Structure formats: structure tokens, C-alpha cells
Amino acid sequence: MTARTINVRLPEALYNQIEELAKATARSKSFLAIDALTHYVQTASWQIRDIHESIKEADAAEFATDEQVKAVFGKYGA
Numbered sequence: 001m002t003a004r005t006i007n008v009r010l011p012e013a014l015y016n017q018i019e020e021l022a023k024a025t026a027r028s029k030s031f032l033a034i035d036a037l038t039h040y041v042q043t044a045s046w047q048i049r050d051i052h053e054s055i056k057e058a059d060a061a062e063f064a065t066d067e068q069v070k071a072v073f074g075k076y077g078a
Contacts, residue, residue: 008033 010018022029057063064072
């Protein structure tokens, strides 16, 4: 795997938390940062994909029918 470097300025309190967590888990600060960024990017990516897909559906006028909406509300209550 090719690695690239970024520099990030952290608030001192966050840096201290990361340092404590690294010691407690016997992991490096780099490992923790990569793990956190990976999870964040994965979560944000699927949300953005879903938003774009929803916009395409709305632009194509692909909406749920009144009956479908009522069925969902009936099932989950609202």
C-alpha cells in the first residue's frame, strides 16, 4: 500500500485523548487516526451516495404513492 502524509493541527485536549487511547490500546496515534478517518469517510460516502441517488429519483418524479406512504406510517406508527 502506498502511503501519503497529511498534517493536521489538533486541539490539545483531543491530542491528549488520542495519546491516552493509544497507550491504553497499545496502538499508535497514526493507527487510531487512520481508523477514525476510515470510518468517517465510509459513513459520509454512503450518505452522499444515497443523497445523490435520492435527488436523481426526485428529478425523475419517482416518489412513493400515497398508499405506500400510508402503509409505512401504518406499519411503524406516525
